[in-house]
Amino acid sequence: MIFGGARQQGVAIIMVMLVLAIVAVTTAALVKRHQFNQAMASQVIHLGQAKAHIQGAEHWAHLVLKQDRQDNSIDHLGEAWAQITLPVPVEQGFVSGRMVDLKGKFNLNSVVSGPSAAVFERLLEQRQLSPKLSGYLVDWIDENVETQQGTLEDAYYLALPVPYRSANQALVDPSELGLVRGFDATTVSLLKPYITALPFSSKININSANEGLLMAMSGSITQIKAQQLVTQRKLNYWRNVSTFVNAALGQKSSENQVQWDILAQIATVSSDYFGLEISAQFGVAKTRLESTLHRSDNGTVTVVSRIYTP
Numbered sequence: 001m002i003f004g005g006a007r008q009q010g011v012a013i014i015m016v017m018l019v020l021a022i023v024a025v026t027t028a029a030l031v032k033r034h035q036f037n038q039a040m041a042s043q044v045i046h047l048g049q050a051k052a053h054i055q056g057a058e059h060w061a062h063l064v065l066k067q068d069r070q071d072n073s074i075d076h077l078g079e080a081w082a083q084i085t086l087p088v089p090v091e092q093g094f095v096s097g098r099m100v101d102l103k104g105k106f107n108l109n110s111v112v113s114g115p116s117a118a119v120f121e122r123l124l125e126q127r128q129l130s131p132k133l134s135g136y137l138v139d140w141i142d143e144n145v146e147t148q149q150g151t152l153e154d155a156y157y158l159a160l161p162v163p164y165r166s167a168n169q170a171l172v173d174p175s176e177l178g179l180v181r182g183f184d185a186t187t188v189s190l191l192k193p194y195i196t197a198l199p200f201s202s203k204i205n206i207n208s209a210n211e212g213l214l215m216a217m218s219g220s221i222t223q224i225k226a227q228q229l230v231t232q233r234k235l236n237y238w239r240n241v242s243t244f245v246n247a248a249l250g251q252k253s254s255e256n257q258v259q260w261d262i263l264a265q266i267a268t269v270s271s272d273y274f275g276l277e278i279s280a281q282f283g284v285a286k287t288r289l290e291s292t293l294h295r296s297d298n299g300t301v302t303v304v305s306r307i308y309t310p
């Protein structure tokens, strides 16, 4: 009996120790899980804060663009919308943003219309790329399925290791250029500072186009002339197209009439498409918004596309 009692006691002690061990392991697991849940919760809260601030900044950008159209119909880099917002500290985070004038870039979709193809060819040549690429882009966008040489556009695309067909419609995003014959990632990145993809063929805003694009706008604009035009613009933005064309090519005369008219035809001082980039960081949560905005003549701003990363 005595012996049996000691054994029972021993079993009881082992049981207690076992229970204690289980409790310890469970507690550790619970603490770990609690910490994980807490981290998850703060990540979700931070991401929510970042998105809320981005939405606020986006709303503010719309108001700035609307006000700008109410104030004037000329758009230039000295205006409020063009000012870059460096990271601004807000409660528990940072928000930064910038807006670019998409009319100050070459609209790839305008390559199918008249003098714009020549602008794109000059842009390609400036970057030591073949002007032939312009023709491949035209075939990619135009409705028909034959090249200008009479062959089938898709003969090239269907022979690729991963075959596909040409879009035969306007590009939605400039990155689509990478699918077009002759354009690879390097080519696209060389062209990136100069190009955009807008829904309609469009003119180029001479108050925001960079030096390279100004130069490509006419075969008669040299690099030195383009630099002069940018310097001149910083002192005094272009208020109308004819003042710009006079500065670029000289007064209209019988000698320069054709180039003068072509340059005037593709130039504008007013913008209706803008690219907005806003970044926000709260804790470890980083969010970035890239959107394309359209502004109508009365100043109404609508979102054409919106991409969040992550």
Ligand SMILES: [Ca+2]
Binding pocket: 068, 069, 072, 073, 074, 075, 076, 079
């Ligand atoms: Ca303006």
Ligand SMILES: [Ca+2]
Binding pocket: 138, 139, 140, 141, 142, 143, 144, 145, 146, 153, 166, 168
């Ligand atoms: Ca086509």
